[in-house]
Amino acid sequence: MTATPTTAAKAPPGAARTPGRRPSLPVLLLAVAAALALFSAVRLVTGADDITSVGQVRSALELAIPIGLAGLGGLWAERSGVINIGLEGMLILGTWFGAWAGYQWGPWTGVAMGILGGAIGGLVHAVVTVSFGVNHIVSGVAVNILAAGSTQYLSKLTFEEAPGGGSATQSPRVGEIERFTVPGLSDAMKALNEKHWFFVSDLAGFVGGVVTDISVLTVVALLLVPASYWILWRTPFGLRLRSCGENPTAAESLGVNVYKYKYVAVVVSGALAGLGGVFLAEVASSYYREGQTGGRGYIGLAAMIFGNWRPGGLALGAGLFGYTDSLNLRSGGTSVHALLLLLAVLLVLAAAWQLYRRKFVSAVTALVVAAGLAFWYASTDEVPTYFVTMAPYVTTLLVLALSAQRLRPPRAVGDPYRRGTGK
Template sequence: MSTSTVSAVSAAPKKSARRKLSVPVILLIIAGALALVSLVRLISGADDLTSVGQVSGALQLAIPIGLAGLGGLWAERAGVVNIGLEGMMILGTWFGAYAGYQWGPWSGVALGILGGALGGLLHAIITVTFGVNHIVSGVAINILAVGVTRYLSNFTFDEAPGGSSKQSPRIDEITKITIPGLSDWLRDIQGKHWFFVSDLAGVLGGLVTNLSLLTIVALLLIPATIWVLWHTAFGLRLRSCGENPVAAESLGVNVYKYKYIAVVVSGGLAGLAGAFLAIVATGIYQEGQTGGRGYIGLAAMIFGNWMPGGMALGAGLFGFTDSLKLRGGAENVHAMLLLLAILLMLVVFWQLYKKKYLPAAISAVAAVLLFVWYSFTDEVPSQFVDAAPYVTTLLVLALSAQRLRMPKANGMPYRKGQGK
């Protein structure tokens, strides 16, 4: 019995390891994507696609999505679906803004994490202890978070100077870092608009210009998560709860405890995402400012196949499209039509190689339509510009759906001793 349970717990991690994106593979993907974007920039003349400002803005917009996705990954690796990420982000924005306004930005970060963690704790109590459906619980937390923050704003921010019932006063900034010589040199190279070299300079320049200290902390959480979940005994036990909790229990793992830890950490990361949005990205709390980023973070996690590296790539993609909308508007999004058409043609070749002719035909038709749209127009409607991040989310999930493998026991009810 003991041999079979050991193999049951360890089989899933080995499977995941085969699907794991290694660092060289991720670097190759980034290099290929950058070359493709550079080609589109040269053809379309949209020189802002990979500018320092564009990349810096994309990073700032990707961080909240990535943190929410990382939170979802922690919960779902332990077998708990966390649709409530959006609500936990909302709690993080409000608590982060309140503490940031009262006692400074780093206090806001700490209280934002606590606010999200409380939302995670509530989700854990409802789903793990009482066995309520995970989706129902998550949706309830999203609704509850909106009501709670709206109620609290009425007698806190409404009475503060410069605040109102729907927004907080201005919050002090967290220190930002720029490497003067390197930043200026990279900006100069990017301004020459050379193929690939200028685009690489723009990307690197965006990573060393106006970089908040909290951004650095958020980026470090990705390798930290990889180390904790995949290179420690604690991480193995936590992931076993999401793959086969009955086998994990038979080996002495306290499944309830690990599920609670995972969901509370998940809420804390979502709360940190909300605090980042209020303190770093905007410098102010506003009602509804999360704008569905918790759901997009969940989409980034799914796109990444429940792995931190892939999730980070997904968050970067969504942040990039969001930044295009905010900075360049119609011109940049129009150039993205050409990029999407080229990507779909690559999908066509891949599907033909796999002998999947129907998906290849559908992708080919979509690619032709995008080519025609790009060729016969100079800009896209403003409504499409606003919808670009969400359209990207749908396309990415549709194209990546066939290669996904979530943890086997994800979302399944569990009761102690049920394997006896």
């Protein structure tokens, strides 16, 4: 019987599931509650009430969105088998095009143009890697360099003479996307959070952070996470796309147009990164500024890897990096100092788990590091400024190091593919 694309959607070889049983929803909710209780306990011990305040959570959410959108773009590309190191450049294109169109024709036109700018970067990467077979890393680095250089030139050409205060490195002011607050619920959560009760106030802080002064674009970005999961894991289109990243030869034998799916995935990847750039230009600030992305494309890739190429894990990783960055911007050394105790407790728990699994070297290493952090916390009142600034990047390195052993990327990611050659 001849295979058809529908058959491929049902059972393409190579589209293997990640081994291991995934935790159920009650188990996940219990884990979240335990983590929040630990946060609350550390807050009470250290007196650092701001680590779960409404303002802290709202700031962390806004800082996490560009990282999460970049990581989501990387997820789409790598699930199709294409490594997208060029996410940083696509973020840059999104910021520039979003600001360029936004200050002239309004913020929503800026959103559309920023998405288009990122998609153009994705299209360039797709042409070079999919059609011409260039190494994915080399192509991605070239996209980053091209985006940075071209936007610098375009800024001098357009913003320097623009009315409204533009310069060679900064656009005129862009109108912000509409914001909203959920009436009643926001005030109630703030009131509960300010009482500083165990667990209840911390939970109120997290809920209040996502219902207070939130941009419409933030809601759109959050909805893109479950939407991506549904498309990639619950539709025939998603199954075909993922089969291209697992075993493109087998997918081809079942009638899947591998080139088409790779192109679609990489262009969508660029569009998502472009939307992250628009967020930086129109929500996190009100203008484009040279160097605005600050390596968030690379951190988005780290969040994607931490999430094991799954949308839920990616969102958790982006939230972690955004939260660490928000501590740096809002609270400085005091809150980061409190987190030293939290890290020490987490490492003790990790050591206990490693002992249970009879991995004694890992357990001893975790205990030694935990002891060092506990000593640092007990012997100081505040961490140095330079460490606070480094905290988001140190977190990136630690997360990647700790999660490396459980990762399972798509099997054919980064591999060259040529139709009809069997490889």
